[in-house]
Amino acid sequence: MQRLSSLCLAATLAAPALAQDASFHQCLDGLRPTARANGVNETTFRAHTDSLQPLMSVIGNLDAQPEFKTPIWDYLTVLVDPQRVEEGAQRLQQNAELLQRVxxxxxVDPATVVAVWGVESNYGQGFGKTPIVQSLATLSCYGRRQAYFRTEFYSALRLLQAGHFPAERLQGSWAGAFGHTQFMPSTYERLAVDFDGDGRADLIDSVPDALASTANFLQRAGWRQELPWGFEVKLPEGFSVLGEGRRTKRPGSEWTARGVQRVDGTPVPADMSLGLLAPAGAQGPAFLVTRNFDAIYSYNAAESYGLAIAHLADRLRGGGPFATPWPTDDLGLTRAERRELQTLLLARGHDIGEVDGLLGEKTRSAVRAEQTRLGWEANGRAGQKLLRALRGG
Structure with a gap:
């Protein structure tokens, strides 16, 4: 009787998975004609989809992207931390001749190219381990933006069909980006460059190809060598940022007339077309940005992402932190501080897994437990206040 009950339970648990797998393959069958119309032959489609299973974990990521969910002071603190600046300076020196040719x-200047490399894959140290055909197939059948992901799915299949990469190497982010500078498959098809002269554009194993392809992307997106991305400014008291943004560009002379000043004291270029970016409102850091910022933005359509690239590039040129502080009393943690926090959580008996500086669900659960112990709001956010509290015992 017990064995029969166990078998019944196993069958009950397996039923939803089998139904989901069936619906997934029904969806893929429906995509077959469109894939063929988009240049994917039947042999390729079957070879890469017949035994494919949905990867449902990627669906939750659609509404949890850090560019949109994370406070900008947390986002920038981890992406433009001392470790990334130091390693970026090393990459600039190691690849000086290559970057000059690019x-x-x-x-496109070396610091900007290297900043994209640093933010996208930590200078090639983290490409992502998700099989992108599986991910893109799943996103083509479930969740939002299915039309977009189907385009990328067909593109990924064409890359395999053309022999650009073996299937086992085509791994990357949950959303389908891959390589040193995380190109989507369709972006690879449009803009990847063979810069090392071996006859193929390889963004996975060739740093020259990846960096040149990134520069090609930015150039095609409207990058102008003679322009900066922008600069930090000081807003006059009572200045309203309502209705302003990177797309609402005005001549520098107009910003000057409205009392906006550069924080370094130099004049705002009178004829330069500039939009005002104030990601945390008028009380936080504010920036006048050019079309070069828009080119960076087009790499990953989020202003916080664009600002991370731009700021890291400035730091690699020897610049310092923003002059205006963020409007918060609890700044985010660098990667080194995140690792310290995890070590302190482990010492308190929390099962958080590996100390890696990545704040996954186990770490956030431990953070919530400690926040509850301290009588704080248990929101799972790890900031400077919690780190200081745990340091104190």
Whole structure:
């Protein structure tokens, strides 16, 4: 009787998974004609989809992207931390000759190219481990933006069909980006460059190809070599940022007339077309940005992402932190501080897994437990206040 009950339970648990797998393959069958119309032959489609299973974990990521969910002071603290600045300076030196050739051909400066590399894959140290055909197939059948992900799914299949990469190497982010600078498959098809002269554009194993392809992307997105991305400014008392943004560009002379000043004291260029970016409102850091910021933004359509790239590039040129503080009394943690926090949580008996500086669900659960112990709101956010409290015992 007990064995029969166990078998019944196993069958009950397996039923939803089997139904989901069936619906997934029904969806893929429906995509077959469109895939063929988009240049994917039947042999390729079957080879990469017949035994494919949905990867449902990627669906939750659609509404949890850090560019949109994380406070900007947390987002920038981890992406533009001392470790990333130091390693970026090393990459600039190691690849100086290559980056000079990239700049000569595409007109994009070394610091900006290396900043994209640093933010996208931590200078090639983290490509992502998700099989992108599986991920894109799942996103093509479930969740939001299915039309977009189907385009990328067909593109990924074409890359495999053309022999650009073996299937086992085509791994990357949950959303389908791959390589040193995390190109989507369709972006690879449009803009990937063979810069090392071996006859193929390889963003996975060739740093020259990846960096040149990134510069090509930015150039095609409207990058102008003679322009900065923008600069930090000081707003006059009572200035309203309502209705302003990177797309609402005005001549520098107009910003000057309205009392906006550069924080370094130099004049705002009178004829330069500039939009005002104030990601935390008028009380936080504010920036006048050019079309070069828009080019960075197009790499990953989020202003916090664009600001991370731009700020890291400035730091790699020797610049310092923003002059205006963020409007918060609890700043975020650098990666080194995140690792310290995890070590302190482990010492308190929390099962958080590996100390890696990545604040996954186990770490957030431990953070909530400690916040409850301290009588704080248990929101799972790890900031400077919690780190200080745990340091104190």
């Amino acid at each position: 700049q000569q051909r595409f007109g």
